[in-house]
Amino acid sequence: MFIKEVLKTLDPKFKRRKKGAQKARHLLESRARKFFLDNIASKINSDEAEEKMQGLNMLRNMTNGFIDVYEGTASDTLPGLQIYTILMNPTDIQHQILVKLHKIMEKCPGYPLEVELLITLASIHPSLINSSLCVKKFYSMEELMELERLRFDCKKGSKVMFVLNLVYRVVKNEKVLIFCHNIAPIKLFLELFENIFRWQQGKEVLVLTGELEVFERGRVMDKFEELGGASRVLLASITACAEGISLTAASRVILLDSEWNPSKTKQAIARAFRPGQQKMVYVYQLLATGTVEEDKYRRTAWKEWVSRMIFSEEFVEDPSRWQAEKIEDDVLREIVEEDRVKSFHMIMKNEKASTS
Structure with a gap:
C-alpha cells in the first residue's frame, strides 16, 4: 500500500495511468523507490536546513496515517x-593495524564482515585479532606471535x-x-x-x-x-x-x-x-x-x-x-x-x- 501512496504523491503520471495498464509489482516498487530517493531522501540528506525540513515534512505527511511514536516519561525516582x-x-601499533585492515576492506567485494570484526577487536587491543581465525588470511604467524607478546601491555x-x-x-x-x-x-x-x-x-x-x-x-x-x-x-x-x-x-x-x-x-x-x-x-x-x-x-x-x-x-x-x-x-x-x-x-x- 505504501508503494501506491508514494506514487500517488510523487509521480504525476500515476493518476493518469489507465486501469488496465497496471505494472508488475516489482516495477512499481522500483519506480516508487526512485521517486522516494529523488524527492524525499535527497532533501533529508541536503546540507540546507530548509530543504532538510521540507523532505522531513513530506515524509511525515506520507506516514502519519500508520506511524506513531511513544517517547516514554522521565521518572522522578531515577537520579539521572x-x-x-x-x-x-x-x-601507534593500533593505528598501523587499523590502517592495514581498512585498506583490505576497501579492496574486498561486498561488505567483509570478518574484516569489520578484526577492526573492532584491534580497536580495543591489537593482540585481540589473534582470537579470530580469519586473521591468518592477512597476517603471518610471525606477526601474530609478535602481537600476542603485547597481550598484557595495557598501553598498546x-x-x-x-x-x-x-x-x-x-x-x-x-x-x-x-x-x-x-x-x-x-x-x-x-x-x-x-x-x-x-x-x-x-x-x-x-x-x-x-x-x-x-x-x-x-x-x-x-x-x-x-x-x-x-x-x-x-x-x-x-x-x-x-x-x-x-x-x-x-x-x-x-x-x-x-x-x-x-x-x-x-x-x-x-x-x-x-x-x-x-x-x-x-x-x-x-x-x-x-x-x-x-x-x-x-x-x-x-x-x-x-x-x-x-x-x-x-x-x-x-x-x-x-x-x-x-x-x-x-x-x-x-x-x-x-x-x-x-x-x-x-x-x-x-x-x-x-x-x-
Missing part, C-alpha cells in the same frame, strides 16, 4: 543519566587504558558494567583484572555471556546486585543481557564497541538505568576515531535523528557531531585532564538521552 560518546585515538590499546583508568578511580565506591559484542575482549579484561588488581573471577569480577545457562546467569546477576558484596565489575556480552535483566548496582556502564542497531545500545543502557537505580548512571561508548566504528556511530545517530525529526515540528541540527561543551562527569574530566598520551580525539554528550 549522562551518556558520553568518546572518540579515542588509537595507539587506548580503550584498555581508559577502562583500567576508570575502574581504578571508582572501584572503591561504585560498580562497573562493561558490555562487549564479542567474547575475546571479555576474556582479555578478565585476565587483566586478575593480573593488575589481583581479583578473582566469581568474586570481585563476574562474567555474563550467552554461553551460561539461564539459571547460571541469574546467579551471576544476584551476586553482582548483592549489597556489600565483593563484586566490583561485571563483564557482559550484549546478547546475554536480554529483556528483564536488571543490574541496578552498576552506576558506570562502558560500551566497548559500536552497533549497527542502536536499539541494542539502548537495551544495554537500560540494564542499569531502570527503576531501582539509586545513583546517577554514567555511560561511556568508546569508539576508535577514523575507523568503521565511527562510521557506524554516525550512521545510527543520523537514523535516530531522522526518526525523531519526523515527529518534531521544530528543526534541530543533527547532534551526532556535537562536542561536549562541558564534561559534567567529574571522573571523566579528571581522566581527560591527566591524559598525557592524547588518547582522546573528541568527547560528545547525548543531550537528548541524558537527564539531569
